[in-house]
Amino acid sequence: MKDRVGIAESEGAPAPEVGRPSTARRFRELLADLGPTFIKMGQVLSTRADILPAEYVEELSHLQDAASPIPVETVRREIARGLGRPWDEAFASIDEAPLASASIAQVHRGRTRAGEDVAVKVQRPEIREQIETDLDLLYYLAKLLEAAVEEVGVYTPSGIVEEFDRAIHEELDFENEAKNLRAFAEANRERPYLVIPRVYDELSSRTVLTMQFLAGTKITDVRDELFPRTELAKLIVQEAFHQLFSDGLFHADPHPGNLLVLPGRRVAMLDFGLVGRLTAGMQQTLVMLTLAVALGDPDTVARVVYRIGIPDTRTNLAAFKGDIATLLGRYLGRRLDQIDAGSLLRDLLDLAVRYRIRIPREYALLSRASVATEGIIRQLDPKLDIAASVLPYVREILFGRLAPTSLQGGLLRGALRLQEFAQDVPVQLSQILMDMEGGKLVVNVQGRQLDELADAVRRLAVVLMSGMLGAALVVGAFISVSRREWSFHGVPVLGAIAVALAAMLFGAVGTWYFVVVRLKKIRLAGWLRRPRRP
Numbered sequence: 001m002k003d004r005v006g007i008a009e010s011e012g013a014p015a016p017e018v019g020r021p022s023t024a025r026r027f028r029e030l031l032a033d034l035g036p037t038f039i040k041m042g043q044v045l046s047t048r049a050d051i052l053p054a055e056y057v058e059e060l061s062h063l064q065d066a067a068s069p070i071p072v073e074t075v076r077r078e079i080a081r082g083l084g085r086p087w088d089e090a091f092a093s094i095d096e097a098p099l100a101s102a103s104i105a106q107v108h109r110g111r112t113r114a115g116e117d118v119a120v121k122v123q124r125p126e127i128r129e130q131i132e133t134d135l136d137l138l139y140y141l142a143k144l145l146e147a148a149v150e151e152v153g154v155y156t157p158s159g160i161v162e163e164f165d166r167a168i169h170e171e172l173d174f175e176n177e178a179k180n181l182r183a184f185a186e187a188n189r190e191r192p193y194l195v196i197p198r199v200y201d202e203l204s205s206r207t208v209l210t211m212q213f214l215a216g217t218k219i220t221d222v223r224d225e226l227f228p229r230t231e232l233a234k235l236i237v238q239e240a241f242h243q244l245f246s247d248g249l250f251h252a253d254p255h256p257g258n259l260l261v262l263p264g265r266r267v268a269m270l271d272f273g274l275v276g277r278l279t280a281g282m283q284q285t286l287v288m289l290t291l292a293v294a295l296g297d298p299d300t301v302a303r304v305v306y307r308i309g310i311p312d313t314r315t316n317l318a319a320f321k322g323d324i325a326t327l328l329g330r331y332l333g334r335r336l337d338q339i340d341a342g343s344l345l346r347d348l349l350d351l352a353v354r355y356r357i358r359i360p361r362e363y364a365l366l367s368r369a370s371v372a373t374e375g376i377i378r379q380l381d382p383k384l385d386i387a388a389s390v391l392p393y394v395r396e397i398l399f400g401r402l403a404p405t406s407l408q409g410g411l412l413r414g415a416l417r418l419q420e421f422a423q424d425v426p427v428q429l430s431q432i433l434m435d436m437e438g439g440k441l442v443v444n445v446q447g448r449q450l451d452e453l454a455d456a457v458r459r460l461a462v463v464l465m466s467g468m469l470g471a472a473l474v475v476g477a478f479i480s481v482s483r484r485e486w487s488f489h490g491v492p493v494l495g496a497i498a499v500a501l502a503a504m505l506f507g508a509v510g511t512w513y514f515v516v517v518r519l520k521k522i523r524l525a526g527w528l529r530r531p532r533r534p
Contacts, residue, residue: 024059032063036103036127037134039063040171044164046368054350061368069101070124075108078122082208090203094120103127104171109213116212118200121174123207128172135165163361171273174209180272181211187247194239195268214268216260220379227265233381235267240373244286244366248278252365254372256379276365286366293344298325305348309357320355327351345370 031042045052046060076094079087087094092111099119100107104127110120142157170176178199185196195214203210217226219236236259243250251258252274260268278286285308292300302321331344345367349359377384 022055022059024053024056027056028059028063031060035130035134036067037131037138037168039103040131040168041138041164044167045160054346057346067101067103067124069098070106072096072108074125075106075122078125079120079208082122082205083203084205091118091120105174110210112200112203112210118203119197119211119213120203121209121211123172123174131168131172135161135168138164173206174204175206177209177273178204180275183249184251184269184272184275187243187249191239191242193235193266195262195266197268197270214260214262214270216262216268218256219259219261219267219376220256222261226263227261229380230384232261232267233377233384236373236377236380237384239267240369244278245283248280248283250276250278250366250369252276252369254369254376256376259376274365276362276369278362278366282362293328293331296328298322298328301328301348305352306357308363309352309359315355315357320351323351324348 028042031038042060042063046057046063052060072094075098076087079090079094083090090113092113092115094108094110098106098108103124105121105123107119107121110118112118138161139158142161145157178201181196181199185198188194188196197214198212200210200212219232222229222232240250251269251272253271254269258270260270262268285304289301289304289308292304298321302317302324305324306315306317306320327344327347349364349367352359
């Protein structure tokens, strides 16, 4: 169970599985058995639909981060160590039974000296040292994998471990989560229907986080008497678009356990350890992508996705557009309860990976958030047409950005950029012509075939030098045999050494040239994805 506060309910376990467990399920169980570091790594990988196949992402999303609770005496001692003062000077009471107990932290309900109910998140003792040790092992394994694994071509094992390293250290520092809470509270201060827990800065540190305690009803369990489910579904869609296109800050893990319905038709959001941030350029790109998807324009969708990512190789755009058109045909014009495929955004990311297009982390987090949000809306109002619901918001945002007075990308800003471009082009062209006239123009050419040619020349040089050295050793051996100096039991010592060296040299070069150079790396993607049955 992921760390959260407010209500101690399970976020939902996977459906019972019968028969032989799948490879993805065994992978999830293996990570769970390896300990907290690997559990967290599995949860990070569950947010990256652009790295693992959909089956693994779905399985890892159910990875439960539960741990045996630590005694309340240990919790109080860690509170005192984190705050630098005895726990009873900071709190009037700390409940003995935890609200949640995970591998990194434990959450208890408490009460401040002022009589306010709070949720206190306390880091487990010595968990940082254990994670550092496991990270060293992961880096070592990543280096070994890179020697034999090609991967999908857009990510390396070391790169994945480095990203996980940054993510786990951010989670270990509760000041980051407190910063996220304050940022969300500031962004939503004008929206009374959304409640963000208040942070008690004077009772928080890197290992202790004290927040306002919120008790409510899990969003998927709400009754129409408390909040009509159809209106609640529309509110979730509205808030999601506010976060993406107005705030540029979105909750990356909005599963039902992190959303509570409070009295007064209010919704509380919990657990801000994982959030995503979008720049103005990313927001503009998402506007175009959402509008293109809603209008069913595969050409624009293909160009936007291609511009979002970083192609690892030359991409066949015609085939890419054709696959996107097929993908859109499965989604558009249907109600939500009729769509039994995965999320559209996640499928787009998977399609990009198949065409070897690297997707930035924020878009992968957005995919995870969109899948979770879609699941909530499916339970609240299965007949809600997502495309029809989001199109008015997209139009409003698009027209707002094109307004003449808009500072985010309106006509005035476009005219300013055009003026700067018109002023810069003559200067740049003049510089190029002057460099050509003075013989200072340098053209850098890079290409995979040129790199392969350079490697082939280097290998040829090594082989030629090794052959010449081996031939010299053989000639020297014959000369030594003919003179028979320094013999042992009738065998010339120098000749025997020269022959042995020549044999070793020829064997090493032959093995390297005929085995190592021609031995291709394996591709994990081919092992993880099962072949399609006809």
